[in-house]
Amino acid sequence: MNGDIDGEDEEYVKIYVTDNTETEHDLTVDKESGEIAYHTQDGYPDDPTERTLAESERVHQARKFAQYCVFTERGYDTVPPTIHPERLNAVRVSIATLSEDRLDDYFGDFYRQLRSHHHDTDRVIDVPADATDADSVLYRKNVYLGLDPVETELREGAQELAARHGFDFSDRSISERSLDTVSGEELDSWTAFSQDLGELAVETDADLSEGLQIDSVSSLYTAYLDDRGEEHVTDADEPFEREPDALLELPMMDPGSLEAFRDYLNHNLSCQIRDCFVRMGLEPPEPFRILGYGRFEAAEQYRHLEMYPNYIDPEEERAFAYG
Numbered sequence: 001m002n003g004d005i006d007g008e009d010e011e012y013v014k015i016y017v018t019d020n021t022e023t024e025h026d027l028t029v030d031k032e033s034g035e036i037a038y039h040t041q042d043g044y045p046d047d048p049t050e051r052t053l054a055e056s057e058r059v060h061q062a063r064k065f066a067q068y069c070v071f072t073e074r075g076y077d078t079v080p081p082t083i084h085p086e087r088l089n090a091v092r093v094s095i096a097t098l099s100e101d102r103l104d105d106y107f108g109d110f111y112r113q114l115r116s117h118h119h120d121t122d123r124v125i126d127v128p129a130d131a132t133d134a135d136s137v138l139y140r141k142n143v144y145l146g147l148d149p150v151e152t153e154l155r156e157g158a159q160e161l162a163a164r165h166g167f168d169f170s171d172r173s174i175s176e177r178s179l180d181t182v183s184g185e186e187l188d189s190w191t192a193f194s195q196d197l198g199e200l201a202v203e204t205d206a207d208l209s210e211g212l213q214i215d216s217v218s219s220l221y222t223a224y225l226d227d228r229g230e231e232h233v234t235d236a237d238e239p240f241e242r243e244p245d246a247l248l249e250l251p252m253m254d255p256g257s258l259e260a261f262r263d264y265l266n267h268n269l270s271c272q273i274r275d276c277f278v279r280m281g282l283e284p285p286e287p288f289r290i291l292g293y294g295r296f297e298a299a300e301q302y303r304h305l306e307m308y309p310n311y312i313d314p315e316e317e318r319a320f321a322y323g
Contacts, residue, residue: 001061001281003069012037013070013078017062019043020281025062029070034078036063054307061281068280081243085276085288090212091143091246092269095262098214103262109220110141110248111261118254124220128234131224134252138223138296142236142244146215216240223249223296246272249296267292274311289320 006014008031017025023043030037040046041062044055051059067078081087098106109124116123117134131137221236238244248265255261270287271294277284279298293299293312302308309318 001065003065003073005069005073008074013074013076015066015069017066017069019058019062019065021058023058023062025059025066027063027066029066029076029078031070031074031076031078034067034070034076034080036066039063054305057279057301057305057307058281061279064276065280065282081245082247083276083279084245085273087145087245088269088273088276090145091214092266092273094145094212094214095265095269098262100258102214103258106143106214106217107141107261107265108258110139110250111255111258113139113220114250114253114255114261117252125222128222128224128232130226130232131222132227136225138249138251140221140223140233140236140247140249142218142238143214143246143248144216144240144242145212145245148213218244247295251293268294270294271311272298278308278311283320291316291319 001020002018004016006016008014011031013029013031015027015029017027019025021043023041025039025041027036028038029035039059039062041059044059045051048056048059064079064083067080070076070078071084095103095107104111112121113124115121127134127137216239218239219237221234223231223233225231246269248268250264250268255264267290270290271292273294274284274288274290275294275298277288279301283289291311291314299312302310302312310316311319
């Protein structure tokens with residue numbers, strides 16, 4: 001895959017992408033939403049219904065690559081969060097550094113639900129009554145990142161801004177408070193502080209990655225197939241009105257110990273990062289050239305498209321043959 005940014009205006013970035021079959025794509029990416037506003041190409045049918053599955057995947061690869069190229073070269077937030085390799089890696093690293101108590105706080109329900117299929121453990125949620133069987137159920141949890149400015153190179157500036165807005169970062173209990181206990185005035189102060197901090201980060205071109213941490217998670221929910229093969233997704237309680245930074249989805253499996261479950265989440269997110277690059281038509285970076293289960297959607301593509309090795313199969317010999 002190769003991308004050549006041809007220019008931009010206040011709203012859009014124009015980019016030419018040459019895919020792995022040497023087909024050229026002409027795309028326009030919305031700088032604010034990341035949506036593809038325009039896309040033509042000269043190698044596949046214009047009508048999506050007339051394309052083969054492999055041709056459709058090539059078109060989707062070009063679109064994902066264009067979004068990622070605009071992000072990496074121009075810095076615009078154009079990649080959807082749950083297929084954003086950098087965000088997924090921040091989630092992976094954050095989970096790896098959680099204390100055991102915080103790991104249980106965020107993911108204990110997920111862990112116990114999986115154990116309930118193999119051990120004498122109460123279930124957190126019921127298996128949907130219309131599911132074909134327990135094997136057809138994927139358990140899901142959305143993960144949201146937050147930023148601790150004290151852990152970034154903006155520490156001093158953040159502390160000055162906090163003082164200006166009337167709160168003290170030395171009081172670490174503030175991150176544990178429920179929104180129900182926060183007054184409207186306090187919320188307005190936090191909103192103003194966040195805006196000022198964002199402006200400071202842009203002005204100084206600061207690296208904020210060190211301050212990323214797990215901020216919250218959704219409740220546990222499911223995706224499953226019924227007897228007619230139709231997919232259903234149950235409702236989840238979400239902590240924020242924004243897209244999550246990662247989606248964890250796991251089939252019925254024995255998670256072992258809580259620490260073993262942490263290790264598996266690390267592996268699953270590493271596989272998701274691999275999926276992001278593979279489905280942009282790119283070879284993943286060396287640490288993510290691994291085999292195993294990442295996202296269900298990607299796994300289905302690997303099973304059905306000859307253009308891909310089956311990256312979920314630990315015995316797949318075609319994967320990373322030249323890596």
